[in-house]
Amino acid sequence: MIRIRSSRVAALVFILCGFGLCVPFVAFAAGRAPQATKPAAAPPGKPLFEGACAVCHGMDGSGGNGPNIRHAAARLGPNGIEDLVKVGFIGSGMPTFPQLGDEKIRQIVDYVVSFDQEASGTQPGDAQKGKEIYRSKNCSQCHIVNGQGGNLGPDLTRVGTRLSPGSLSDAITSPGLKLPLDANLAERAAFRAYLMQRAVTKDGREITGLRVNDDTFSVQLRDAGGQIHSLRKLDLQKLEDLPGKSWMPSYKDGLSETQLNDLVSYLAGLRGAR
Amino acid sequence: MKSLQYVAYAGVLAALLLAGWSSALAQNVTYDDILHSSAQPQNWITYGGNYSSHRFSELKQIDTQNAASLKMEWVYQLRRTGIFETSPIVVDGYLYMTEPPSTVTALDVRTGKAIWRWTPELPKNLLTIGLFPTNRGVAVLGDTVYVTTIDSYLVALDGKTGAVRWRVHVAENKEGYAITSAPLAINGKIITGTGGGEAGLRGLLDAYDAKTGKRLWRLWTVPTQGEPGVETWGGDSWKWGGATTWNTGSYDPELNLLYWGTGNPAPDWNGDARQGDNLYSCSLLAVDADTGKMKWYFQFSPHDTHDWDAAEPPILLDAAINGQPRKLVVMANRNGFYYVLDRTTGEFLSGVPFIKQTWAKGLDAKGRPILMPDIDPSPQGTLIYPSITGAINFSSPSYSPLTGLVYVTAREQGAYYFKGRPKMEPANPELAGGGGGQRVLTGDPAYTAVRALDATTGKMKWQFKLVGDSWTGTLATAGGLVFSADVAGNFFALDAATGKPLWNVHVGAAARANPVTFAVDGKQYVAVAATNSLFVFGLP
Numbered sequence: 006m007i008r009i010r011s012s013r014v015a016a017l018v019f020i021l022c023g024f025g026l027c028v029p030f031v032a033f034a035a036g037r038a039p040q041a042t043k044p045a046a047a048p049p050g051k052p053l054f055e056g057a058c059a060v061c062h063g064m065d066g067s068g069g070n071g072p073n074i075r076h077a078a079a080r081l082g083p084n085g086i087e088d089l090v091k092v093g094f095i096g097s098g099m100p101t102f103p104q105l106g107d108e109k110i111r112q113i114v115d116y117v118v119s120f121d122q123e124a125s126g127t128q129p130g131d132a133q134k135g136k137e138i139y140r141s142k143n144c145s146q147c148h149i150v151n152g153q154g155g156n157l158g159p160d161l162t163r164v165g166t167r168l169s170p171g172s173l174s175d176a177i178t179s180p181g182l183k184l185p186l187d188a189n190l191a192e193r194a195a196f197r198a199y200l201m202q203r204a205v206t207k208d209g210r211e212i213t214g215l216r217v218n219d220d221t222f223s224v225q226l227r228d229a230g231g232q233i234h235s236l237r238k239l240d241l242q243k244l245e246d247l248p249g250k251s252w253m254p255s256y257k258d259g260l261s262e263t264q265l266n267d268l269v270s271y272l273a274g275l276r277g278a279r
Numbered sequence: 280m281k282s283l284q285y286v287a288y289a290g291v292l293a294a295l296l297l298a299g300w301s302s303a304l305a306q307n308v309t310y311d312d313i314l315h316s317s318a319q320p321q322n323w324i325t326y327g328g329n330y331s332s333h334r335f336s337e338l339k340q341i342d343t344q345n346a347a348s349l350k351m352e353w354v355y356q357l358r359r360t361g362i363f364e365t366s367p368i369v370v371d372g373y374l375y376m377t378e379p380p381s382t383v384t385a386l387d388v389r390t391g392k393a394i395w396r397w398t399p400e401l402p403k404n405l406l407t408i409g410l411f412p413t414n415r416g417v418a419v420l421g422d423t424v425y426v427t428t429i430d431s432y433l434v435a436l437d438g439k440t441g442a443v444r445w446r447v448h449v450a451e452n453k454e455g456y457a458i459t460s461a462p463l464a465i466n467g468k469i470i471t472g473t474g475g476g477e478a479g480l481r482g483l484l485d486a487y488d489a490k491t492g493k494r495l496w497r498l499w500t501v502p503t504q505g506e507p508g509v510e511t512w513g514g515d516s517w518k519w520g521g522a523t524t525w526n527t528g529s530y531d532p533e534l535n536l537l538y539w540g541t542g543n544p545a546p547d548w549n550g551d552a553r554q555g556d557n558l559y560s561c562s563l564l565a566v567d568a569d570t571g572k573m574k575w576y577f578q579f580s581p582h583d584t585h586d587w588d589a590a591e592p593p594i595l596l597d598a599a600i601n602g603q604p605r606k607l608v609v610m611a612n613r614n615g616f617y618y619v620l621d622r623t624t625g626e627f628l629s630g631v632p633f634i635k636q637t638w639a640k641g642l643d644a645k646g647r648p649i650l651m652p653d654i655d656p657s658p659q660g661t662l663i664y665p666s667i668t669g670a671i672n673f674s675s676p677s678y679s680p681l682t683g684l685v686y687v688t689a690r691e692q693g694a695y696y697f698k699g700r701p702k703m704e705p706a707n708p709e710l711a712g713g714g715g716g717q718r719v720l721t722g723d724p725a726y727t728a729v730r731a732l733d734a735t736t737g738k739m740k741w742q743f744k745l746v747g748d749s750w751t752g753t754l755a756t757a758g759g760l761v762f763s764a765d766v767a768g769n770f771f772a773l774d775a776a777t778g779k780p781l782w783n784v785h786v787g788a789a790a791r792a793n794p795v796t797f798a799v800d801g802k803q804y805v806a807v808a809a810t811n812s813l814f815v816f817g818l819p
Contacts (some may be wrong), residue, residue, distance in 0.1 A: 055699065056709045059716035060477060060547075062408050064697040066658070067718055100407045104708050119810075121721070154733045196746060197722050219722050220767035 045259065049115030053109055057102060058117075066120045071099065078121040079166035079276060086114045100247055121166060130263070136272025138264055147253065152277060157215075157231055157252055159187070163277040173269045177260070201250040202226060204236055205209030205243040213251060281397045298596065306370050306438050308419045310466040314532055316792075320757075325370040326416055326461040326796070331531040331595035334677035336796045340803040342758035345818055346772045346781040353391035355657040355813040358382075362413040362791065363808045365674070366461065366752075369797035370419055374493050374806075375811060377461075378672070380412035381428035388799045391815060392396040395441035399428050408455050408534035409477025409711040413528070415673070415792070417459035418469060425469050427458035433471055433487055439521060444657060445492035448705060449473060455480050455706045463537075466570055467802035468495060472524020474540040476588070477712040479519035480704035484539055486571060496571030500524060500541050500559050508600060513554035519703035520553070521545035522560035526673050531606070534623060537566040538575055538608055542588035545703050545711020548656040549584065552701040556581040561589050563610060573623030580614045581647065584636070584655050585696060586667045587614040588710065594678045594685060598735045600628055609734060611676055611687040613669030616642065633690050633730060634670040638663050656715055660695030667694055667717040675793045677761065682775050683730040684740055686753040686761045692725040693802030694718060729753060729763050738779060741778035745769075751807070752793035764790035764806055770807050770814065780807045786814050 061071030068074070077086060090102050090110050102110065136174065139145070145154035148161045167185070168176065175182055184197035194274060200216045204226060212234045214226030224244065228235045229252055238244065308324060316322070316329040320337035321773040322693070328334040331698045341349065345431040361379030368375045373394070374386040378817040407429065423437040427747020430452040435444040449471060450456035462471040469487045476482065482500035487493065488568060500522035501506035509517050520543050528539035541564060544550070544557035561580035564573055580587045583729040593610045598606070600619070602662030608622035615636035639648035654663055668690065676687040699715025719725070751764040755775055764770040770790060771783035788810035796805045806815045 023388050052714065053709055054714065055697070056707075056714035057711060059697070059714065060711040063718045064695075068721070074747065074759055098709075100412070102708055103406065182406075200723075219746050220786075221765050221769050221771070221784075222780070 016275040048112070048116050050112035050114070050118065050119075052093075053113045057105070058113065059235065061099075065242070066117065074117060076166045078164060079117040083114050083118050086117055090114065108259065116236040119274045130266030130268070130270030132274050133265070134264075135267035135269070138260070139271055140266045142256065142259070155231065157227065157229075159276055161272065165273045165275045166277065169274075170269050170273050173272045174265060177265065177268060178255060178257040180253035180255055181249045192261050199251070201247040201252075203245050203247055204234075204241050204242075206236070206240055286562060293565060296686055298688070299425065306373055306419075307422050308464075310372055310420065310464075311451065315443075316564060321369075322371065323795045323797045325368070325418065325428060326366060326527045327461065327529060327592050327616065327716065328677075329756075330465075330532060331678075332527075332529040332592040332675065333596075333680070333755075334593060334675050334715065334793065334795075335679050335757075336804045337757045338796055338798055339756065339758035340653075340798070341756065341760065341805065341818060343507075343760065343770075343774050343781060345760070346462055346760055348372055348818060349772070349782050349784070349805070349816045350819045352815045352817045353786070354383075354815070355386060355391045355393075356416050357811045358396075359813045362411040362528045362814075363811060364411075364413045364459070364673075364792045365797055365808050365813070366414045366416040366793040367808075368417050368424075369795070370438075372799045373426050373795075374415045375419060375438075376808075377414035377416055377426060379413055379414060380425065381430075382423060383417055383426050383441065385424075385438070385441065388797065388804065390484060391813075395438055395439075397426075397441040397443070399427070399430070399431050399432070399434065402452065405457075406452055406455050406706060407457050408475060408707065408708050409460060410457060410474050410525070412457075413417055413452050413459050414461075415459060418462040418464040420464035420469070423489070425462045425464060425489075427460065427462055427471050429457050429459065430457050431473060433454040433458075433462065433469065433485075433492070435469075435492060436704045444470045445799060446494040447487060447494065449485060450475075450480075452482065454478070458525075460525055463527055463530065464489065465530055465532075465537075467484075468568065470528070470537060470568075472526075472539060472752050474523050474525035474530075474542075474777070475524065476521035476523040476545060476548060479521075479545055479703035479707065479710075480523075481518070481520055482523040482541055482560075484524045484537075484691070486568070495524060496569045498564070498566055498573060500533075500562075500564065502558065505766070508558040508592060511555035515554055516703075517555075518551035519545050519705055520557060520560065521547075522557070522562070525588070527592055529595050529608070530568065531595055531622060532607070537564075537568050538593045538622065539566060540589035540591065540593060540610070541563050542590055543586045543622075543712075544585055546701070546710070547584070547586045547713070548696060548699045549701045549713055550582055550655070553582075557583070561614075563593055563608065563620070563625075565588055565622065577620055577625050577627065577646065579610075579612045579616070579618065580808075581645075581646075583614075585590070585614070585663060587612070587665075588667055588672075589613065590673050591671050594677045595622060596678060596680070598683070601733060602678075607735070609678075609685060611671050611685065611689070611737075613665070613671055614638070615670040615731075616648075616667050617685075617732055618646065619735060619737065620646075629736065631688065633732060633739065634691050634697065635664045635693075635735055636670070656696035656698040658698055660697050660718060662693055662695050664693040664722075665690060665697030666692045666719050667696070668692075669717075669797070672750065674750055677753040677755040679682055679761075679775055680753040681759075682731070682774070683734050686729050686763075686765055686775070687755060688727055688745075688749045689730045689742075690725075690727045690748065690750075693720045729761065729773060731761075742782065743764070743773050743778045743780065750789070750791040754794040754796060756796060762796075762807070764794065764809065766790070768809060770794070770809070770816075784816070786812070
């Protein structure tokens with residue numbers, strides 16, 4: 006559950022680019038009515054975050070020495086982040102900031118929560134209709150939502166916290182274009198999961214699949230049937246990337262603009278169990 | 280028959296007693312022992328393996344032929360999780376390591392069982408600005424174990440019991456000083472630096488009497504008013520100049536010089552208020568071990584705005600340059616260049632990039648970088664290679680006198696650098712490094728590699744690419760091997776001559792420490808700390 010604070014209500018403008026045309030969206034972080042025209046001043050938490058946190062988490066929270074925390078709010082909630090900054094992670098690299106004081110910590114937390122907001126907000130589409138499209142197109146053949154479905158593609162239970170509406174639309178119309186970072190090691194190992202690869206073993210076997218894991222010595226590929234192939238790199242004569250390819254079909258031509266908006270609205274609302 | 284059996288038992292018993300007895304008696308490391316560390320390769324006696332920081336072992340039981348059959352011997356799991364960067368010291372069957380943030384644990388090498396453990400009481404409002412609360416290891420001299428603590432004390436412990444012999448205050452944690460490095464034990468002295476370069480303080484290097492803990496000298500790494508070099512700091516910016524000494528240095532006993540790297544000037548990503556070269560930040564200092572006076576310095580990154588600390592331990596070696604035998608100090612620097620200097624005079628001999636770098640056109644005849652335009656951090660972000668974590672960070676490279684190669688884990692990654700505030704506010708946790716920072720380029724194009732560089736030219740002989748990042752140093756052995764690890768949790772052995780992988784094991788989580796090797800009862804072990812455990816391997 007995202008706790009919304011009035012101080013943070015801001016208008017966010019998204020450009021939804023799909024079908025080669027760009028549809029501007031205005032998304033409002035839910036809460037009180039926005040102060041319509043007045044341009045939002047830099048949030049007070051921004052310089053504080055950039056001073057105290059960016060050294061490890063990056064200027065935009067996307068990570069560096071520490072993990073990516075752009076969507077930490079969806080999982081931890083503002084209270085969780087506040088606790089973390091006050092008492093730290095026992096025994097981790099995350100320091101505590103007791104000296105900052107409650108007010109500044111709250112401003113930082115607001116700012117961290119705002120990273121997550123770009124993926125939220127009301128969409129022009131009809132989420133209920135979108136849910137119906139999701140069902141009729143049989144997306145669940147490859148995606149899990151709330152524990153139901155197949156796992157050829159990523160679990161979409163929280164996809165609304167991870168991807169902006171623009172990125173959701175891209176994912177549906179141009180599969181394989183933007184791949185998620187591996188969720189296990191995030192920035193540290195930092196390979197793009199679901200990249201399509203073709204491996205040829207030294208004894209001539211050929212396997213094409215989506216990358217599940219990749220490290221210095223091994224790679225695991227998931228083939229079209231969902232089967233995992235665990236390969237030692239020393240046994241391969243070739244391992245090539247097939248960028249832009251995906252097991253997911255493109256729905257570029259199969260959906261009208263309205264249908265796409267509806268589907269994006271549905272997906273944007275998938276933010277995990279509340 | 281029966282009596283024969285008795286004799287056999289008695290023999291085993293005597294051997295066991297002897298072994299126990301000898302290890303109880305030993306653990307007395309003299310300065311001479313450390314000077315001649317290669318004569319006792321069963322021990323890993325000082326942080327860098329020897330005073331020259333070679334991280335090279337004469338042990339060759341594990342070699343290119345049998346490395347593939349390495350098996351786990353034991354695992355020591357931390358009592359409390361944390362960032363685990365220890366590089367153990369091993370003396371006669373005892374392994375001394377540190378657990379985060381500042382615990383010392385003595386283990387029995389044969390079994391991995393703890394013999395004693397010492398944990399300091401730390402202040403509630405501990406300041407760790409811009410650094411992780413961790414520790415990279417101890418120093419041993421005589422029968423004493425020396426450790427620094429995250430709240431900036433140097434502590435001497437009884438090697439057999441862990442009892443405190445003395446404890447001295449190095450610097451004030453309330454001002455942001457925090458120590459994570461292993462101290463260095465030389466003849467009767469313990470040398471330590473401190474961290475805290477993002478906190479708005481001045482760096483220092485200290486020597487303490489090994490017996491009493493009395494401070495013998497202190498070298499400030501940033502000059503104060505009236506001292507030469509202060510003019511390289513605009514206004515009064517020297518007051519919070521940084522240039523900390525947060526990793527362990529090297530020592531040349533003949534020249535009696537310590538070689539210590541210094542960190543970034545502060546604030547890190549905005550140089551506006553500190554116009555000038557900012558001496559002696561991002562430098563290598565050659566320091567007289569008796570007086571603490573600086574004999575020479577070499578600054579790798581003048582007026583740094585990218586946090587390219589010169590923290591990697593420098594490697595000392597003797598080799599011919601243009602047919603002339605020279606005493607050299609070499610450093611694969613975080614800024615992306617591999618430097619070769621004369622270690623008697625500090626004269627620059629050569630410097631070449633060992634990774635992709637986009638900030639310097641090259642180095643001039645004196646080794647000063649010739650800058651590219653527009654490399655400074657900016658409000659909108661400036662893309663520069665390498666990233667803030669650098670071409671290499673604190674991890675130690677190794678040098679094999681057998682191959683003449685220096686083995687480094689090199690990072691190929693760029694980052695957008697963002698400008699922070701021009702003014703430093705001391706001990707202000709809101710402003711690590713003055714604010715600002717980076718957004719790194721991630722994904723497949725960012726990678727690390729173990730690279731073998733010709734020690735005297737920096738030319739790459741081979742590389743072994745790793746997927747993702749690495750924070751592990753390398754270990755070279757007379758068995759013709761190089762050990763290292765990656766953040767996916769692979770610990771591996773490469774052929775030191777070719778880079779061919781010979782063995783790997785997945786320990787399940789990121790390694791972030793330098794591997795070491797040692798032997799007891801005639802058996803060689805290799806060890807590496809990864810996430811929350813120390814993993815130890817040997818031949819079956």
